[in-house]
Amino acid sequence: MSIITHMTRTWLTRSFRPFRFRSEYDEVLPYGECENLGLYVHIPFCGSICDFCPYCKVQYDRATCDRYIDALLKEIRMVGGQYPGKKTVTSLYFGGGTPALAADRLGEIIDAINEHFTITEGIGLELHPDNVKPAILRKMKAAGVTKISIGIQSFSGRYQSILGRAAVDPEALREALAEVGFETVSMDFIFALPGQTFEDLRADIDEAFRIGANHVAIYPFIDFTFTKSTVKTMPKKQKRALLDRITKYCAAKGYNRSTIWTFSSEANARYSSMTRDNFLGFGCSATTLLKEQFKINTFSVDAYCERIAQQKLPTSLTTRFTRRQRMVYYLFWTAYSTKVDPAAFERFFGVPLRKMYGFELWFAKLLGFVEVRDGVYSMTLKGAFYYHYYENFYTLAYIDKMWGIMRNEAFPEEIKL
Numbered sequence: 001m002s003i004i005t006h007m008t009r010t011w012l013t014r015s016f017r018p019f020r021f022r023s024e025y026d027e028v029l030p031y032g033e034c035e036n037l038g039l040y041v042h043i044p045f046c047g048s049i050c051d052f053c054p055y056c057k058v059q060y061d062r063a064t065c066d067r068y069i070d071a072l073l074k075e076i077r078m079v080g081g082q083y084p085g086k087k088t089v090t091s092l093y094f095g096g097g098t099p100a101l102a103a104d105r106l107g108e109i110i111d112a113i114n115e116h117f118t119i120t121e122g123i124g125l126e127l128h129p130d131n132v133k134p135a136i137l138r139k140m141k142a143a144g145v146t147k148i149s150i151g152i153q154s155f156s157g158r159y160q161s162i163l164g165r166a167a168v169d170p171e172a173l174r175e176a177l178a179e180v181g182f183e184t185v186s187m188d189f190i191f192a193l194p195g196q197t198f199e200d201l202r203a204d205i206d207e208a209f210r211i212g213a214n215h216v217a218i219y220p221f222i223d224f225t226f227t228k229s230t231v232k233t234m235p236k237k238q239k240r241a242l243l244d245r246i247t248k249y250c251a252a253k254g255y256n257r258s259t260i261w262t263f264s265s266e267a268n269a270r271y272s273s274m275t276r277d278n279f280l281g282f283g284c285s286a287t288t289l290l291k292e293q294f295k296i297n298t299f300s301v302d303a304y305c306e307r308i309a310q311q312k313l314p315t316s317l318t319t320r321f322t323r324r325q326r327m328v329y330y331l332f333w334t335a336y337s338t339k340v341d342p343a344a345f346e347r348f349f350g351v352p353l354r355k356m357y358g359f360e361l362w363f364a365k366l367l368g369f370v371e372v373r374d375g376v377y378s379m380t381l382k383g384a385f386y387y388h389y390y391e392n393f394y395t396l397a398y399i400d401k402m403w404g405i406m407r408n409e410a411f412p413e414e415i416k417l
């Protein structure tokens with residue numbers, strides 16, 4: 001593990017204790033009292049597999065997808081039925097893989113969710129550009145989807161071929177999106193690809209807003225060790241210059257920075273499945289974050305279906321937090337929204353943020369990473385870059401290791417991070 005993430009974790013949790021994930025789980029998940037709870041559903045199928053992609057996915061075939069969705073409906077009902085009545089949740093996000101491939105069965109999944117939960121802030125779903133067709137969009141809208149996110153990666157043929165993806169036709173997307181509207185239309189881009197310039201990235205963002213997006217996500221390219229990708233990563237200095245310039249460009253255009261990597265042209269356009277205090281995840285590889293625990297489902301589609309057939313939860317690993325570990329987890333993901341509100345922290349933990357992390361906040365202010373606006377800690381441009389930089393370390397030290405193991409073992413005994 002990287003020495004940086006190890007030292008930071010030890011300092012912030014005030015303990016040498018690692019995050020220890022074990023092969024055990026609660027049969028009844030303690031989400032009944034959780035406020036600000038979100039839902040996530042994972043659909044692990046893709047039309048074709050991209051070499052650079054770390055997510056849990058397999059090649060689509062109709063029969064496996066149907067078998068998986070039958071199991072998914074059971075998992076939703078198994079967990080949702082653990083408490084009487086309907087639990088209020090903020091949002092439901094479908095991620096993948098390519099969930100739009102299951103457009104025909106989306107209505108069934110959302111109905112199962114609606115039996116046990118009341119969603120207050122809409123339903124989001126990820127699409128591949130190939131799925132952006134009026135007939136598919138209409139099905140999704142009829143099922144209740146209000147936000148969509150399209151994995152463009154780049155409008156430039158050059159970067160698409162570096163990534164091994166087919167070129168995207170912006171006019172076809174524009175026409176389909178003009179025909180079927182959604183509250184949020186987000187487009188994903190990958191930046192910091194070899195040779196990529198500010199002008200390239202600006203052209204992508206301008207094109208996205210021109211053809212109907214009101215939200216864009218620009219993700220830095222991450223080279224996961226277990227993927228087959230041969231794409232080179234960009235040196236730190238060049239990456240920082242790119243991120244700073246694009247952030248300033250978006251600010252000058254009046255776009256709102258809703259998280260570290262997302263910008264919106266309209267105030268109500270939002271797409272983020274990450275910035276929630278607690279969430280329940282359904283499907284392969286889906287994670288669940290509750291007040292005192294974090295758990296992760298098996299990555300294997302077959303093992304997932306078998307567990308469900310035995311009327312058991314498909315949980316592969318669970319970690320139980322110390323209080324400080326949960327605080328660090330909370331702060332890390334809340335900071336992703338570029339802001340940390342001390343009042344929200346105190347509501348969640350029942351203790352003032354300054355009491356727990358007063359020194360760190362003072363030091364972050366001194367270094368110019370954060371400033372206080374209306375009582376809320378907001379990340380500066382410099383802070384956002386270093387957060388992004390640290391997140392990269394975290395991804396490679398924790399997520400890369402964990403996913404690398406879990407894609408080979410359906411139920412590992414233990415993982416220590």
Ligand SMILES: C[S@@+](CC[C@H](N)C(=O)[O-])C[C@H]1O[C@@H](n2cnc3c(N)ncnc32)[C@H](O)[C@@H]1O
Nearest residue numbers: 052053096097126127128151188219220221222
């Ligand atoms: C599940 S995919 C989106 C939907 C659809 N499967 C597609 O590819 O169009 C989620 C997003 O993760 C991002 N992504 C995947 N691999 C990445 C990597 N190695 N580094 C950075 N971003 C990555 C891409 O922007 C991708 O659109």
Ligand code: SF4
Nearest residue numbers: 046049050053096097
């Ligand atoms: S980037 Fe999207 S389409 Fe490509 S393998 Fe990953 S999830 Fe599938």
